[in-house]
Amino acid sequence: MICEVVINNISRHTDNIYHYLAPENLNVSVGQRVVVPFGRGNKPLEGYVLGICEESEYKNLKEILSLADGYVYFNEKTASLIKFLHHRFFSPYCDIIKAVLPRGVSLKMVTVVHLSDNGEDYIKSKIKNSLIKERIVETLKENGGFCELDELCKNVGRKNITQTLKSLVCDNIVYTELKKEEGQKDKYIKVASLAIEREEAYRMCEILEKRAKAQARVVEVLCENESVSLSELLDICETSKSVVDVLEQKGIVTVFEIPRPFDEEISEIDDKKVELTDEQKSAVETVGKSIDNGENKTFLIHGVTGSGKTEIYLNLIERCMNLGKQSLFLVPEISLTPQMVAQVKGRFGSRVAVIHSMLTVRKRYEEWKRINEGEVSVVVGARSAVFSPLAKLGLIIIDEEHEGTYKSESSPRYHTTEVARFRAKSEGAVLILASATPSFESYWRAENGKYTLIELKNRVNNRDLPKVTTIDMRKELENGNFSIFSERLKTEIANNLKSKQQTILFLNKRGYSSFVSCRKCGYVPKCPNCDISLTYHKNGGFMVCHYCDYKTEKLDVCPNCQSEQIRFFGLGTQKVTDEIAKLFPSATYLRMDADTTSKRFSHEEILNKFRDEKTDILVGTQMITKGLDFENVTLVGVIAADLSLYQDDFRAGEKTFSLLTQVVGRAGRGEKEGRAVVQTYYPENEIFSYASNQDYVSFYKNEIALRRQMLYPPFCEMINFTASSDSEKTAFDALLNFRNALLDEIKEKNIKADVFGVQSAPMHRINNKFRSRFIMKMNYNREIYERIHTLLKNFYKDNVSIIVDVNPVNMY
């Protein structure tokens, strides 16, 4: 039997599937972790079995050394998913495996060097012909006769001592041993129980009572309880482990290890079911039928904000559960949707696993294992949860499907929707994509019959959508209003304060930061590593680079012209709150952005505060656009709506529209009617009339025509190639050669593709690496993809790396 093995954690050059023979006595299957001899030195390395085959074109195959453990980490469906991801997104196998498996399972092979008996002789003998050998032996002796190889190298002060070691092994002075070093694995807890009959133990208690009170207490507790965890036992008896050790030696108590039980979080089951609207009922029926029949179908739910999509999900998950199938529920960012997570947990209790980015490594591993062993019916999580090892997958839900966070920006650079489509197809599951503003790619597929479109046109409480007013900020300036709030927004806020209703102020900060500039000469301080304008932080008075976290003191004098007219421009959420404090001194407000939510759980804290303490105003960035459902919010203000319109990105319009729709949708979710004020410097842009009418379809029709004409997705696929290197020229030249080789292949195979020229990347320097890029528009073609794979291997050198990004969301 021949196994397809990928070696974990080496380099792009060795990022291949290697064939190994499985020894007869080893029961190897797909998804197992194995140790294989690799390279000329047959260095034992960790690998994963991706497949089994009968024949191989390679001669002289080596044999698998051993299984790392008996555990099956993934099934064959997952193995084919890994292969697909590798081919489609040009990600190294080991990165994909890292994404599929939880962190902390990786295995390290450690070589331990031991001093053999002859070693003593060597020290005594005077034949010391090598300084290094001498030092090695000395280090070993100091360490008690053995040392790990890495450690030994460090102590000796050499990078590579294999040669020297080999000669020492030959002379029988040292020997080496191979040890497996486990990462995060099953944690065991120690449990104590009686080793003797209880009757006898009671008698022992009386004897011990006189001279060893602590021992007596321990035995007493154990008489009353079958078995007690050691830590608990010591706690109750107020004693130390030595007492238990003595009892164990006497043969009265035994201590053994059991796997740590998972700490169950008790969540109350909230079984109250909401009566569904007709729209919701028919959506559940349509999708439900497909689930019942095990059809592989994709539905696009286009529902206005507040149309009650969550209730539909919950019903469908339940339906799935009743069929004995599992569901996968994906949200853009788990910490942004605490209410939704709470609802799922409330409904399904301990059958839900929540994969949270804030989980500790250990907790994450436990949850993964619970899922892998089939103890879970629903998994809720962000992007990476799409890989959850559910064996009986019946339903995948991708909520807020248009969100950019579904595209991974680091290796493996997958798109969640595409992975979900692949899984749904190979595992016979139903896929639901849902959004108030679907991505154009998805809506286009629905229009073309690839997805089934379900429209939800009404809000559950039958409330109207918020009334949107667009304000021309240029006129405000003309009328002498230099504030960041228009007169209209000021009055609306004042009204809300009077009627004790809550307000959300949204600042569209992406692609725009509060940069520092000199009013006299125009100088802008930039990051010395990344060439990005530094952002000023009032808290602490320093400037910071948002890419590499470079920090520097704020400037008082312009270093270019010595003028003192150096000022901080642009808006931060802090500037907005400052303005609130000035205009409405009695108002209470909260700020929510990356700065205030960097702490663990602070996100939820802020939201709870806003809800419970009835804070008047919440100021925030992108984060507040999602999932918030507060009844008392009746006013939404968008401070500068057009900021994101001026990015050099063909999706800028789509992104801005969706942002506006989402944020405006936060208002008027309860009994009271909602209003929204959108401030812009360019109200002529059609996007504002579509957005104020919440007319997605018209906006889509208008914009998709443009996409077709300009040949942008969904009418083509885009691939972004970026080369980075310490030297600008190296990066550029390497990419140029890469592009030429690719062009040759495209010409030869006569493929339709637009290959643009090599240019300096928009983020031309990040962390002292220079970056060049070129873009290619081409629809998927197997042959070209294969060619790109081989080219990548050839062009991967120490001094340049080429990154491929398929259908990128951001094109830095």
Next chain:
DNA sequence: AGCACGCCGACT
């Protein structure tokens, strides 16, 4: 990446 192999100068 890591490691072996091979070629070359320095030193017992």
Next chain:
DNA sequence: GTCGGCGTGCTC
């Protein structure tokens, strides 16, 4: 002669 430095090329 041999040790060790560095360049090159392969890894089922």
